[in-house]
Amino acid sequence: MKGQMKKQKGITLIALVITIIVMLILAGVTIGMVVGENGILKRAEDAAVISKRASIEETIQLEYLGAFGTDGKVNMSDLADGLIQQGATAVLENGNGLVATFDGNNYYIDEEGNVAVLGSADNEVDKIVTANEPKLVSGMIPIKYNGKNWVICSNTDSDWYSYTKNKKQWANVMLSDGKYDSTATVGTVVENDELGSTFVWIPRYAYKITSGYKGQKGSLDIVWLNNDTNEYSCIENGKMKTKNATKTAVLNETFTAYKDYVVHPCFQNGNGNYANGEWDSELSGIWVAKFEGGYPMEDNVNDSKAAKKISVESEEVYYPVFKGQRYSYNYLTISQIYSMLKEIDGASNPYGLTATADSHFIKNSEWGAVAYLSYSAYGIGNNTEAKEISLNNVNLNGKVNSISTKGVWAVTGYAGEHEASSTNSMATNTFSVAPEAGLTEELSNGTITSYAWYTSKGVSASTTGNIYGIYDIAGGQNEMTAAYVDYDKTKASYLTTYGSSFTNDGNTKYATAYKAYASATNYGTNDSFREWTLENGYFGDGLFEVSTVDDLTTGGYCAWYGDWQEADATHEPFFLRGGNYAHTTYAGTFYLADGVGYSSLYNRGFRAVLVGE
Numbered sequence: 203m204k205g206q207m208k209k210q211k212g213i214t215l216i217a218l219v220i221t222i223i224v225m226l227i228l229a230g231v232t233i234g235m236v237v238g239e240n241g242i243l244k245r246a247e248d249a250a251v252i253s254k255r256a257s258i259e260e261t262i263q264l265e266y267l268g269a270f271g272t273d274g275k276v277n278m279s280d281l282a283d284g285l286i287q288q289g290a291t292a293v294l295e296n297g298n299g300l301v302a303t304f305d306g307n308n309y310y311i312d313e314e315g316n317v318a319v320l321g322s323a324d325n326e327v328d329k330i331v332t333a334n335e336p337k338l339v340s341g342m343i344p345i346k347y348n349g350k351n352w353v354i355c356s357n358t359d360s361d362w363y364s365y366t367k368n369k370k371q372w373a374n375v376m377l378s379d380g381k382y383d384s385t386a387t388v389g390t391v392v393e394n395d396e397l398g399s400t401f402v403w404i405p406r407y408a409y410k411i412t413s414g415y416k417g418q419k420g421s422l423d424i425v426w427l428n429n430d431t432n433e434y435s436c437i438e439n440g441k442m443k444t445k446n447a448t449k450t451a452v453l454n455e456t457f458t459a460y461k462d463y464v465v466h467p468c469f470q471n472g473n474g475n476y477a478n479g480e481w482d483s484e485l486s487g488i489w490v491a492k493f494e495g496g497y498p499m500e501d502n503v504n505d506s507k508a509a510k511k512i513s514v515e516s517e518e519v520y521y522p523v524f525k526g527q528r529y530s531y532n533y534l535t536i537s538q539i540y541s542m543l544k545e546i547d548g549a550s551n552p553y554g555l556t557a558t559a560d561s562h563f564i565k566n567s568e569w570g571a572v573a574y575l576s577y578s579a580y581g582i583g584n585n586t587e588a589k590e591i592s593l594n595n596v597n598l599n600g601k602v603n604s605i606s607t608k609g610v611w612a613v614t615g616y617a618g619e620h621e622a623s624s625t626n627s628m629a630t631n632t633f634s635v636a637p638e639a640g641l642t643e644e645l646s647n648g649t650i651t652s653y654a655w656y657t658s659k660g661v662s663a664s665t666t667g668n669i670y671g672i673y674d675i676a677g678g679q680n681e682m683t684a685a686y687v688d689y690d691k692t693k694a695s696y697l698t699t700y701g702s703s704f705t706n707d708g709n710t711k712y713a714t715a716y717k718a719y720a721s722a723t724n725y726g727t728n729d730s731f732r733e734w735t736l737e738n739g740y741f742g743d744g745l746f747e748v749s750t751v752d753d754l755t756t757g758g759y760c761a762w763y764g765d766w767q768e769a770d771a772t773h774e775p776f777f778l779r780g781g782n783y784a785h786t787t788y789a790g791t792f793y794l795a796d797g798v799g800y801s802s803l804y805n806r807g808f809r810a811v812l813v814g815e
Contacts, residue, residue, distance in 0.1 A: 258304045259317050261288050266315045276313055278368040295366050297330040297426065297435055313367055313579075316437040329442060331428045331435045333365035333405040334486040339814035341554025342375040342401070342489075343384055345392065347669050352392040354382065363670075365405060365426065367579040370666040373403040374492065378554030379507045379523065394656055396504050399524035399553060400492040401812060402672050406485060408434060408447035408463035409574050411747065415458050418750055420762050424578040425463050430484035432465050451741040466574070467742040468567040476709040477717070478739055479567020479685075481813065490564065490572055491809040493614040493655075494674045494681065496528030497605045507552040509605075514542045515703065520605065521552055522810075526615025526655040527641040529598070530679045530807050533608040536776055536799035537703040539563055539808045540684055544712065546810060560813040562712045563684035563704075568811050569779050570743040572672055573791040576665035577762075590763055590790055592617040592662035593677035596645055596652050597783045599634035600804060611804045612679050612783050613641060615655035617663035632784050676790045679807025680778040682797060687730050687775040688715035694725035694775055700799035701776065716740075727777065727796040728754045728769035744779075744792050754794075765790035774798050778806070 265284035269276045282293040282300055290302040299312035301320070308320040308327055320326035338344070338357055345352045346362050352374075355362050363373035378384055380398030406427045414420020425434040425447065432446045447463040449470060454461045468488065472480030498505035498520055505525075511518040515538050522531050522542070534542070543563040547555040555561065577583040582591060595618035600609040618631070633647035643654045653660040655673050664671035675681070686705050691697045697705040704713040717738060722729035731754040734740040741747055749767050750760045757768030766781065766788035774796035781789025782805045797806065 254305070255307070255319055258307075258309065259319075261285075262302065262309060262311055262317055263315065266311065276315075278313065278366060281311070295364060295369075296327065297332050298367070301327055301330070310437065310442060312437055316440075318437045318440055318442045320442060326442065329435060329444060331426050331433060331444075333363075333407075333426045334429060336363070336373045336375070336403040336405075336489075337486060337814050338375065339559045339812065340556045341378045341384060341559070342814075343378065343382065343386060343398065345374050345376050345397075345400075347374075352376075352394070352397060354386050354388055354390045354392060356388050359388075363403070365580060370580060370582075370668060370670065372666060372670045372672075374400055374670060375403075375489070376400050377524075379505075379521075379552040380525075381504045383554055394526065395502060397525055399522075400526075401489040401524065402492050402670070403487055404490055404568075404571055404575060405487040406430065406466075406469045407575065408432070408465045409578070409742075410460045410463045412459050414762065415453065415460070415747055416750060417458065418762070418764075420748060421583075422574060422578055423463075424575060424580055427465065427469075430469075430486050434463065450739070451736055451747075453736065464741065466567075466571050468565070468571045472709075472711065476711050476714060478741070479565045479570075479714045479743060480711070482711045485813065488568060488571070489812040489814060490568065490672055491524040491811070492672055493524050493526050493528070494612075494678055494807040494809050495522035495524060495531040496614045497531055497610065498523050499528060500605050510552065512542065512545060512548075512550070514538050514545070521546065522808075524810065526673065528614050529605070529610040529637065530612040530614055532611065532679065532804050532806055533801050534806075534808075535700045535801045536682050536797070536806075537701050538801070539682060540701070540713065541703045543808070543810045547812075555812070558814060562811055562813075564681075564809050564811045565712075565714050566683050566685040566743040566745070566777060566779075567714065569675075569681075569683055570745075572665060572675060573744045574742070576671070576675070576791060581665050581671065582667040591665060591676045593781070593783075593785070593789050594618065594652070594663055594674050595632045595650070595677055595783045595786075597632045597634050598637055601637045609804060610637070612807070613645070614678060615660070615663075615673050616645060616652040617655070617660045618652045618677070619650055619659075631786065674807075674809075675780050676793070677781055677783055677785065680782045680795065680797070680805050681780050681807045681809060682799070683777045683779055684713040685777050686713070686715060687718050687725070687727055689718045689722065689725040689775060694773060696725075696773055696798050696800075697775055700801075724773055726769055726772055726774040727794070731757075731769070745794060748792050759788055761790070761792035761794070763790060763792070764788065765792040767792065767794040769794070769796035772796075772798075 269281035285302045292303040294301045302309050310318040344355050346355045364371040376398035381396035407424050411422045447465045451464040452461045467478040469485040470480045471484045498509040540563045547559040547561040596613040596616045631650045633650045635645045645652050709715045717733045719730040732752045734746045748762045754769045761767040776797040776799045778795040778797045781793040
C-alpha cells in the first residue's frame with residue numbers, strides 16, 4: 203500500500219512537471235506570437251505605419267494633382283505650399299523634386315508625381331543628387347537678384363541659386379572689374395552699370411535625347427550628377443535608386459532617342475584624347491560668360507579697370523568686358539581671340555582672376571552644354587516642347603565709337619521684338635541705331651524695338667527665360683568657338699594664317715580638332731559634317747545629333763526648331779554659332795555656319811569660359 207502510494211505520488215509529480223513545461227512552452231509560443239519580432243503586436247504596429255504612410259502618400263498625390271497649372275505643368279512651389287497646409291513640418295527643394303517631412307519621416311516627390319519613402323534617416327535624403335555647388339575662384343563675387351537689383355551675397359546664401367525646373371535660377375557671379383571687388387560687403391546693392399563681368403555656373407549633368415534624334419524638332423531630359431562622378435538618383439517602385447550615366451551616347455532600338463543618360467562630354471576627362479571637347483579631369487561644372495565679349499565703355503567709370511590693353515600676338519587690344527549693354531567686340535582673328543581669352547587670368551588682368559581660373563575661348567562642347575541645358579526643363583524649354591530664345595537683333599550699322607576705330611555693329615544684352623507664339627519667340631526683323639543715342643532700356647528705329655537684358659521683355663533673350671540665364675546665344679554676333687576642321691594645313695592655309703595659336707597643337711583641352719572628310723577638296727566644315735556622327739564619337743555639341751541632314755550641302759533650316767545649319771563650299775574650317783543680328787527666324791542656339799577666322803569681318807563675336815578646378 204505504501205509502495206503504491208509512493209509510486210502514485212511520483213507519477214503525479216512528473217506529470218505536473220511535464221504539464222508545467224508544456225504550459226510554459228505553450229505560453230512562450232503565445233507570448234512570441236503576441237510580442238515577438240513577427241508577433242501580432244508588431245504586425246499591428248507595422249500595419250499602422252503602413253496605413254499612416256499610405257494616407258500621407260495619398261495626401262501627397264492629391265496635392266500633386268492640385269498643383270497643375272493652366273499650362274499643364276506642375277508648379278512645384280504650389281505643391282510645396284499645399285504640403286505645408288496638409289501638415290508637413292518642412293518641405294525642401296532637392297534634386298528634381300521636393301522632400302516633405304511628415305511625422306518625422308521624409309517623403310521624396312519628383313516632378314512626375316512619384317513618391318519614395320525615405321524614412322527618418324537623413325542620410326537617405328543626402329543620397330538625392332542635386333546640382334553641384336558652384337566652385338568659386340579668386341575675383342568671383344556671388345550675386346543674386348532681388349526682383350529689382352542685383353545684390354552681393356555669400357556663397358552659402360540659400361537664395362543664391364536654385365537649379366530646379368520651377369525656379370530655373372542659375373548661379374551668377376560678377377568679377378572684380380566693375381565698381382566692387384571681392385572685399386565688398388554682403389548685402390551691397392549693385393546697379394546694372396556697376397556690375398563686373400558676369401559668369402553663370404553650368405553644373406555637371408547627364409542628358410538623354412528623348413525624341414527627335416536627327417529630327418526636325420526634338421526634346422531632351424537632364425539629370426544632375428554628383429560632384430565629379432557619373433551618379434544620379436531616380437525613383438523606382440517607391441524606392442530611391444542611385445544609377446550611373448554612361449560616358450558614350452547609344453541610340454535606342456528605333457534610332458530616334460538615346461537609350462540611357464550620357465555624361466555631357468565637356469565635363470568628362472578626355473585622358474589625353476579631346477576629340478569631343480573633353481577636359482583633362484572630371485569637372486563638377488564650368489563658368490560661362492553671361493554675355494558676348496564687349497568693348498569697355500570710356501564714358502562708364504565702372505569700366506575703367508578694363509579700359510586698358512593687353513598684348514595679343516604683337517597687337518595691343520583692350521581687355522574684353524562680359525557685361526550687358528556693351529558694344530560687341532569684333533575685328534580680331536580667331537587666333538587672337540584664343541590667345542586673349544587664355545590670358546585674361548594673367549598677372550595684369552582687371553578681373554581679380556588668377557591662373558586657377560583656367561580661362562579659355564568657349565569650345566563647341568561647352569556651347570552645346572549651354573544649349574542643351576537651356577532646352578531642357580531647367581532652362582527655357584520643358585519636357586514636352588522647347589521654346590526658341592529671342593534674337594538679339596540690334597544692328598548699329600558700323601557706327602564708330604571712341605574706343606574702337608574699326609566700327610561696331612552689335613550690342614550685347616538686348617532682345618528683339620518677337621512673334622506672339624508659345625513655341626517660337628524669334629525676332630522678325632533687324633534695324634539700325636546710332637550709338638550716339640545711348641544704350642538705353644529700349645533701342646528703336648521707329649518700327650521695331652529691342653529691350654535691355656534686365657527688362658521684362660529683355661529676359662526673353664536668356665537661356666532660362668528669366669534674368670539668371672546666359673544671353674546672346676541667338677543673334678548679336680556670329681560667335682566663333684575654339685574648334686576647327688583638321689585638314690591638311692599645307693592645303694587649308696586658313697588654319698595657320700588665322701588660327702595658328704591653337705590649330706598647330708591639335709586636340710587639346712582648350713581647342714577641338716574635328717575629323718576632316720578624307721575626300722574633301724574645299725577644306726571647309728561643309729565637306730566634313732558627315733564625319734561628325736555618333737558612330738565617330740561626336741555628341742553633345744549641338745551639331746550632327748540635332749540636324750536632319752548628313753551633308754551640309756543640302757542644309758538650310760535643318761536643325762531643331764528650324765535653326766540654320768549650312769556651310770558654303772569655300773575653304774572655311776572654323777565654326778560660327780548662334781547666328782547674328784542680321785538673321786531672322788533661322789538664327790538660334792543650334793545655328794551653324796563656317797568661317798575663315800580673319801579679322802576684317804565685323805560680325806564675329808566670342809565668349810569666355812572659366813573652369814576653376
